[in-house]
Amino acid sequence: EATLDLAERRRIRSAIRELQRQELERDEEALASKRFRPERGSHRQDDKENWPRSRRLEEEQQAALATLSRQLEAITDVEELTKLV
Numbered sequence: 001e002a003t004l005d006l007a008e009r010r011r012i013r014s015a016i017r018e019l020q021r022q023e024l025e026r027d028e029e030a031l032a033s034k035r036f037r038p039e040r041g042s043h044r045q046d047d048k049e050n051w052p053r054s055r056r057l058e059e060e061q062q063a064a065l066a067t068l069s070r071q072l073e074a075i076t077d078v079e080e081l082t083k084l085v
Contacts, residue, residue, distance in 0.1 A: 019085070
């Protein structure tokens with residue numbers, strides 16, 4: 001909002017979306033690697049017990065990402081956004 005250059009705004013927003021996409025991909029890869037690792041005997045029960053915690057953690061991460069996204073959109077200083085990118 002600090003700049004009137006629409007192309008610059010698009011580039012900044014695009015960079016922010018790309019960073020968010022990369023972070024989501026890293027999170028998904030981490031979850032996938034945990035999901036598909038071989039299970040051993042008693043670990044099956046542990047996984048079932050930890051599932052609600054992992055689900056809650058994932059929801060908290062999504063909420064934190066949404067909050068971060070809103071904060072980034074609220075930044076009006078182009079230099080500050082450029083530093084973040």
